[in-house]
Amino acid sequence: MTCNRWHKVDARCMPGTGVRVHCQWQRPQCRAFPSTADPMQQDMAQTPKIRDVLAAASRSLGARNDAEYLLMHVLEVDREWLFAHALETLDPASATRYAAMVARRAEGVPVAYLTGRRGFWSLDLTVTPATLVPRPETELLVELALERLAPDTPLEVADLGTGSGAIALALAHERPHARVLATDRSVEALAVAQANARRLRIGNVRFVSGDWFAPLGRRRFDVIVSNPPYVAEGDPHLARGDPRHEPRQALVAGADGLDAVRVLAVQAGEYLADGGWLLVEHGYDQGAPVRELLHKAGFVDVFTARDLEARERVSGGCKGVK
Numbered sequence: 001m002t003c004n005r006w007h008k009v010d011a012r013c014m015p016g017t018g019v020r021v022h023c024q025w026q027r028p029q030c031r032a033f034p035s036t037a038d039p040m041q042q043d044m045a046q047t048p049k050i051r052d053v054l055a056a057a058s059r060s061l062g063a064r065n066d067a068e069y070l071l072m073h074v075l076e077v078d079r080e081w082l083f084a085h086a087l088e089t090l091d092p093a094s095a096t097r098y099a100a101m102v103a104r105r106a107e108g109v110p111v112a113y114l115t116g117r118r119g120f121w122s123l124d125l126t127v128t129p130a131t132l133v134p135r136p137e138t139e140l141l142v143e144l145a146l147e148r149l150a151p152d153t154p155l156e157v158a159d160l161g162t163g164s165g166a167i168a169l170a171l172a173h174e175r176p177h178a179r180v181l182a183t184d185r186s187v188e189a190l191a192v193a194q195a196n197a198r199r200l201r202i203g204n205v206r207f208v209s210g211d212w213f214a215p216l217g218r219r220r221f222d223v224i225v226s227n228p229p230y231v232a233e234g235d236p237h238l239a240r241g242d243p244r245h246e247p248r249q250a251l252v253a254g255a256d257g258l259d260a261v262r263v264l265a266v267q268a269g270e271y272l273a274d275g276g277w278l279l280v281e282h283g284y285d286q287g288a289p290v291r292e293l294l295h296k297a298g299f300v301d302v303f304t305a306r307d308l309e310a311r312e313r314v315s316g317g318c319k320g321v322k
């Protein structure tokens with residue numbers, strides 16, 4: 001007769017880690033399950049080691065980073081912990097949960113939707129399928145905006161199409177004296193952004209839903225930023241990888257991908273203070289048409305900045321003083 005229950009051997013717990021683990025989960029040394037060599041060896045063969053589970057998940061996903069990140073999430077540990085405990089075994093509940101996440105990742109669900117979190121700038125953001133997963137290249141837009149926002153000055157900033165609130169919250173966090181207005185047409189996305197602001201205790205952002213400039217009223221802004229949708233309808237990238245699972249209205253903007261940028265370029269002047277800046281993220285191959293749109297709309301000092309991979313990524317222009 002065997003005893004099938006798993007028991008936690010607390011003596012081997014990592015004190016203070018709060019970790020629900022794993023080497024310490026063993027079959028009991030009970031009368032029903034004597035510790036003879038053979039049954040135990042058999043048992044260990046069925047008990048996955050962290051190292052082996054990670055190797056199998058990395059093979060199935062073709063991405064070691066994703067496999068590690070998901071396991072860190074399931075176990076609530078950091079990467080160092082995973083390596084330090086690689087030869088320990090995974091408890092059955094965590095193993096099941098991990099296997100389910102790996103399967104969903106293999107179907108293409110973004111890691112951030114599986115964990116519900118994404119790091120952006122210095123912030124740990126909640127993301128859901130209602131929001132775009134914030135991209136590292138968007139941090140360039142934050143940097144360019146910060147260069148135009150003097151610290152300790154009560155400047156007015158708007159982030160149009162805020163999604164999870166990534167840009168607005170990063171700016172508000174770095175410039176606590178600024179007043180930031182964050183807008184989105186998606187009320188579901190705005191609710192996520194608002195919850196992020198509350199959890200991160202960032203109080204100088206207001207969230208309003210509506211189409212591009214409609215929620216701005218009569219206010220004039222020193223900086224208007226936007227990472228609008230900029231993928232062309234039918235672009236093959238929409239059928240590959242993470243974008244398959246992201247909201248279409250966060251990605252697609254007309255036949256050439258520039259519909260949203262056109263609206264932003266044409267209307268921003270009305271809502272900018274003299275000398276104020278419009279800064280817009282765009283596709284790596286859209287720098288020239290976006291600069292042209294900004295010139296046509298009357299902006300001066302029009303420029304394009306490149307991301308870390310030297311691709312044209314953010315363009316901007318200044319509302320000249322009349």
Ligand SMILES: C[S@@+](CC[C@H](N)C(=O)[O-])C[C@H]1O[C@@H](n2cnc3c(N)ncnc32)[C@H](O)[C@@H]1O
Nearest residue numbers: 132134161162163184185186211212227228250
């Ligand atoms: C590319 S996502 C950017 C999200 C976020 N700013 C970021 O960088 O992660 C574009 C956002 O624009 C919003 N959006 C699309 N069309 C809009 C419109 N007409 N008016 C306002 N927001 C819009 C989408 O809902 C989406 O949240």
